[in-house]
Amino acid sequence: MSKIGLLGCGTVGTGVYEIINEKKGNFFEENNYKIKKILVRDASRKREGIPGKLLTDNPDDILNDDEISLIVAVMGSYEQEYPAIKKALQLKKNVVTANKEIISKHMEELLDLAKENGVTILFEASVGGGIPIIESIIDTIKINKINKVQGILNGTTNFILSKMTKEELDFDEVLKVAQDMGFAEADPTADVDGFDISRKLTILSSLCYGAYIDNDDIYTRTVRNITLSDIQAADDFGYVFKYMAESELYDDNTFGASVTPVLIGKDSVTSNVNDEYNVVSINGNIIGQLSFLGRGAGKEATANAVVADVIKVLTKSVHDYTHLKFENEYKSCGIERYKNKFYLRVSIKDEVEFAKTIDIVYRNIENVNLSYEDGKVFLITDELTGEFMSTLCDRLSHVTEDVFYARIIDNIL
Amino acid sequence: MSKIGLLGCGTVGTGVYEIINEKKGNFFEENNYKIKKILVRDASRKREGIPGKLLTDNPDDILNDDEISLIVAVMGSYEQEYPAIKKALQLKKNVVTANKEIISKHMEELLDLAKENGVTILFEASVGGGIPIIESIIDTIKINKINKVQGILNGTTNFILSKMTKEELDFDEVLKVAQDMGFAEADPTADVDGFDISRKLTILSSLCYGAYIDNDDIYTRTVRNITLSDIQAADDFGYVFKYMAESELYDDNTFGASVTPVLIGKDSVTSNVNDEYNVVSINGNIIGQLSFLGRGAGKEATANAVVADVIKVLTKSVHDYTHLKFENEYKSCGIERYKNKFYLRVSIKDEVEFAKTIDIVYRNIENVNLSYEDGKVFLITDELTGEFMSTLCDRLSHVTEDVFYARIIDNIL
Numbered sequence: 006m007s008k009i010g011l012l013g014c015g016t017v018g019t020g021v022y023e024i025i026n027e028k029k030g031n032f033f034e035e036n037n038y039k040i041k042k043i044l045v046r047d048a049s050r051k052r053e054g055i056p057g058k059l060l061t062d063n064p065d066d067i068l069n070d071d072e073i074s075l076i077v078a079v080m081g082s083y084e085q086e087y088p089a090i091k092k093a094l095q096l097k098k099n100v101v102t103a104n105k106e107i108i109s110k111h112m113e114e115l116l117d118l119a120k121e122n123g124v125t126i127l128f129e130a131s132v133g134g135g136i137p138i139i140e141s142i143i144d145t146i147k148i149n150k151i152n153k154v155q156g157i158l159n160g161t162t163n164f165i166l167s168k169m170t171k172e173e174l175d176f177d178e179v180l181k182v183a184q185d186m187g188f189a190e191a192d193p194t195a196d197v198d199g200f201d202i203s204r205k206l207t208i209l210s211s212l213c214y215g216a217y218i219d220n221d222d223i224y225t226r227t228v229r230n231i232t233l234s235d236i237q238a239a240d241d242f243g244y245v246f247k248y249m250a251e252s253e254l255y256d257d258n259t260f261g262a263s264v265t266p267v268l269i270g271k272d273s274v275t276s277n278v279n280d281e282y283n284v285v286s287i288n289g290n291i292i293g294q295l296s297f298l299g300r301g302a303g304k305e306a307t308a309n310a311v312v313a314d315v316i317k318v319l320t321k322s323v324h325d326y327t328h329l330k331f332e333n334e335y336k337s338c339g340i341e342r343y344k345n346k347f348y349l350r351v352s353i354k355d356e357v358e359f360a361k362t363i364d365i366v367y368r369n370i371e372n373v374n375l376s377y378e379d380g381k382v383f384l385i386t387d388e389l390t391g392e393f394m395s396t397l398c399d400r401l402s403h404v405t406e407d408v409f410y411a412r413i414i415d416n417i418l
Numbered sequence: 419m420s421k422i423g424l425l426g427c428g429t430v431g432t433g434v435y436e437i438i439n440e441k442k443g444n445f446f447e448e449n450n451y452k453i454k455k456i457l458v459r460d461a462s463r464k465r466e467g468i469p470g471k472l473l474t475d476n477p478d479d480i481l482n483d484d485e486i487s488l489i490v491a492v493m494g495s496y497e498q499e500y501p502a503i504k505k506a507l508q509l510k511k512n513v514v515t516a517n518k519e520i521i522s523k524h525m526e527e528l529l530d531l532a533k534e535n536g537v538t539i540l541f542e543a544s545v546g547g548g549i550p551i552i553e554s555i556i557d558t559i560k561i562n563k564i565n566k567v568q569g570i571l572n573g574t575t576n577f578i579l580s581k582m583t584k585e586e587l588d589f590d591e592v593l594k595v596a597q598d599m600g601f602a603e604a605d606p607t608a609d610v611d612g613f614d615i616s617r618k619l620t621i622l623s624s625l626c627y628g629a630y631i632d633n634d635d636i637y638t639r640t641v642r643n644i645t646l647s648d649i650q651a652a653d654d655f656g657y658v659f660k661y662m663a664e665s666e667l668y669d670d671n672t673f674g675a676s677v678t679p680v681l682i683g684k685d686s687v688t689s690n691v692n693d694e695y696n697v698v699s700i701n702g703n704i705i706g707q708l709s710f711l712g713r714g715a716g717k718e719a720t721a722n723a724v725v726a727d728v729i730k731v732l733t734k735s736v737h738d739y740t741h742l743k744f745e746n747e748y749k750s751c752g753i754e755r756y757k758n759k760f761y762l763r764v765s766i767k768d769e770v771e772f773a774k775t776i777d778i779v780y781r782n783i784e785n786v787n788l789s790y791e792d793g794k795v796f797l798i799t800d801e802l803t804g805e806f807m808s809t810l811c812d813r814l815s816h817v818t819e820d821v822f823y824a825r826i827i828d829n830i831l
Contacts, residue, residue: 024561024704032561135705135706135708136708137554137557137708141550144550144553148444148445148725148726148729272690273690274687274690274691276690277685277687277689277690278687282831289722291437291721291722292712292718292722293548293712293713293718293719295549295710295712296709296710296711296712297710298708298709298710298831299707299708299709300705300706305704305706306705308704309562309704309705312561313557313560313561316560322735418695
């Protein structure tokens, strides 16, 4: 008999408990699969709908219980969950987790440990909430060589950008609303500065390319610097802003990976992925582009993904996660040498700054689509290398401190 | 040792052969899985890259070969494949097929037959080409109750509508181009009159609702009647035309299912799904909306889906297809009693017809957004029942024969 141990009873943990215990002849009731113990910080505190005898504050009550063959780790704490997951695997228990920090840092190690012990570790909920992207990648790489991953992978920042666009508000205003709604953390750094997204991109890219893609090799820029005037200028040029995670494998065995604000055409599918929705696109040499769209976070979506993994373990219909290889070695080439169109905004105080800006721009770039409004110069360039663009922005920053630029992605679905 | 028998060596069959025989240490080479025999109409005709000794024109050479444990049926012929698939299952061979006609008519029977014989039948490629939608549905219904399916499920008609919109061409012009490009059949009936889509909707809906949804219960209207003037009028009103497959379960155990031209808002994701791309969206009570987007047809996409199924059979990592139940009984309630906004175009010859049209419209509908151009009245209504709308169109057809209407879907992602 397979019993389940749950580490964590926060939002996702409660969601998992509810789905598993929702009666009406569901899979768990039919097969008599039950949650036997739940690890919480304070076992004396009552939890609505959950029997007190299930609760414990001692991880060993779960890890050392031979009847428990499956650990569901949804505490969201790196420090507590990482040792618990390792121990569980060593004790030959299967593991399902939603912890993207642990998976982005230790995927290979944990998969190896699982393999050694004849068990498995699944982590669908670590990226893209309810979107079944991990399994889709595992399936796709059996036949295809994937050379590109693109995605909107963070609900909080996508919500902020969508609301800025729709309601013509500035970044800080919307961030405050999102915080009041519980949509953004009090300390929003992980979301708005791209660390959360970059972890997810590490996981996706490593799986897609069969090579460990280090977090440090992902060029990451904050989304904080997008102003309402940028969004309106982009709109006039026919684009919308998105906070995009991207990685691409090139023919010379190098890769580029980035988490940056970008502009994409309004006639693309991706441009209309708004609010809390996430989208992940992969590019296979046979299948072409596949895109997956759904709620990227939230109690229900994440709990759904966790429980789907649990069912896979219990029915043994698990794809070969433990046989994944990360043997390929690719070098990061940054994103500086590849050509893109760029959007550029330069704030100017007076005619002198205006003249200097225009001078630098026209001396350096051939084809420019330029407009001026409210003390700001907005422009769209032709294709330039990232290297060229950052040199140009360096020069402009001697004229004024307020220079902002972003890549334009034209070939997106 | 598992050997594979291939029924059919047309476009998809050739694609399957190529993927399986593409060396460089792929899954098939590594595990020594091979295609042993290929059924073709004329075994004496040479085929580029395929050894002549593999070919046979006698199905029994494959079906009666005990070494062959898996049949891949990609002839695309109902008459030849249906008996071959049945016989294969009875002989305890697994089956992978892309034939949507067979699956839409006999899914339940064939799954039962597979179960009786301890084998399985997979059919991912029967809907949505390379999009892994069948497996995603099977996974989703383990946890969710799905109450809605929506999709653009036919590449040919989506290509036609996209091209009409982008290049301002009329339906017949684009159809001819599509035929010249080999994108549309010489007899395009199955595509443009909705029969192809309706079969796919039968398969998806039956899986989602656990009930056999009969093809006859799907209200199907041709896409032929959309004119360039309709597309331009829709654009002015803020919409685009799509040929949409939809089914929905209602609380009173009834369902509505349709394949019809519809108008959807330009700010939706679905409105930007163009050309040969397909999209399928499902709605689960826990997961919310999930959408899957990719190439809906073509050699590579379809062959990819077939081979993915083949790998699932060979690695026994098959989800429980043969345990699917179709025991629920829902009655079709048509699509007439539910409320929608509608788009309406009435062509008029003279002032008398104009006056009569306006009179009927304003007498019957309260809020109307109306425009007039080149002898045509275009309008968008408030929410009305389908029943009311068809009565109204009946009345208008006494004024002029050329009346066209389409539902507007507002709540689409």
